[in-house]
Amino acid sequence: MAKTLIATATASSSSSLSFTSGIDSTYDVYEFHFVNIHPQTSGQYFQFQVNAAGQSGFNETMTTSFFRARHNESGSTASLDYEGGFDQAQGTAYQTIGLWGGANADENLAGVLTLYAPSSTTYVKHFQTTIIHNQSSNYAFNNFIAGYINTTSAIDEISFKYSSGNIDAGTIKMFGVS
């Protein structure tokens, strides 16, 4: 079995979901699978940040890129665009991976964040994310975010949250790829 479920975090009106153990040198690659992530508040951004070993505050330095495809339910608008407002250039903020999330009962976010070699003490830490979610104005958004956490320190904690309001429901599963 090359993909091993390590831990699951389930939201219930949660301010954030964090994995503070299980990220180490056991696996070269970690995947975080988002299943039916539902915001309590409409129009917020779903985001993540990490801590280097021994650090706190979820504020590591990142350089990232962000582009997305979108299509609305009426069929009137569809496009593929770079999102210059949501990337980071050596920023320390939470990285947005979901845009203006819809909070209607059936709206949610799904996708996968892949984190490469978090325990390396030689290289920066690359990550890639593919997200599909309902946007609050009845769009389907398909987001592609990638970048690197610009530290040679090992990464051992990760946190997910909305830019405002709680995660009403949803599950994040952490897998190790061996």
Place this chain on the structure above:
Amino acid sequence: MPDISTINGIDITTLASFGGVAFADGQTLDGQNVALAPSDTHTFISSQTASSSSSLSFTSGIDSTYDVYEFHFINMHPATNSVLFEFQVNAVGQTGFNETITSTFFRAYHLENGGSAGLGYRTSYDQAQGTGYQELTENLAGSTGFDDSSASGVLTLYAPSSTTYAKHFTSRGNWMAASPVTVDTFVSGYINTTSAIDEIDFKMSSGNIDAGEIRMYGVATS
């Protein structure tokens, strides 16, 4: 229903007399538990680790066992600055890593200083019935001053053992160029042969692979 791999630790191949017997999860055999092979057949096959290597090749293990193969490249670091990470394949019985490829290449990027960001197609790195190595990145940072830079991602190869269809592949990788800049690269295409593919080679466009690991997985069998 997955195949049975072992019964109480005894390899099924040693139990030929059970051939034709169908088991299900939770059943017992003469009071003994039956262990089934994992239903998730994302299976690690082999890995190659670079150490000032001119190339990393997988010359066995690509066959009809799996419908889909994944190559996870982790922290590929070139010995030389401004070189490209690339791959090619051999059809069965062929050599030279020069099969015909038609491919696409686009990427998003963002400089660390925030000076530039964008999304665009890169015509310099695609191929139209070309036989060159297919680029998976643009120019990597790799020389002194960029010791922490690398490229990581996944190349997926579909149905390499087919003798009917062309062989599709997709790749997504993130890497650092010397600007410094993060680049998220999407490369896809097909190897335009109906011959089975059984070998794959990864290298830098010039100079050695200083460090890095490539892990080959078999994903599924229909």
